Amino acid sequence: MAMIGMLLITGGFGLLAVFAHHLPLIGAIMLAMATEAGNAFVMMPSVTAGANALPNELVADGNCGYNDGSSVIRFCRCHVRHSVVG
Structure with a gap:
């Protein structure tokens, strides 16, 4: 394809x-x-x-990084939030 x-x-x-x-x-x-x-x-x-x-627990973080044109910024925000919140 x-x-x-x-x-x-x-x-x-x-x-x-x-x-x-x-x-x-x-x-x-x-x-x-x-x-x-x-x-x-x-x-x-x-x-x-x-x-x-990706492992199942990281699929949401990987998807967050892809969703729009500002993917790098969103990807970093997701990982910061994930590491702070747990």
Whole structure:
């Protein structure tokens, strides 16, 4: 699945780079959608494998670190809270 995702990302960015000046807005949106679909195909198995590698008591902390764009900050806050609270 990750290989399909990498092909979608590479193809979407490549086509967007080549045809960016000649595409209507809807074409650029469609290529961006293909790129983001590729991102999902790459990230889903990677995150699942990472979560499966954690011991059960750390899965919540690992998930906390992944949930949004500020993952590093949230990850650190979760570990500080976990070590202080217990």
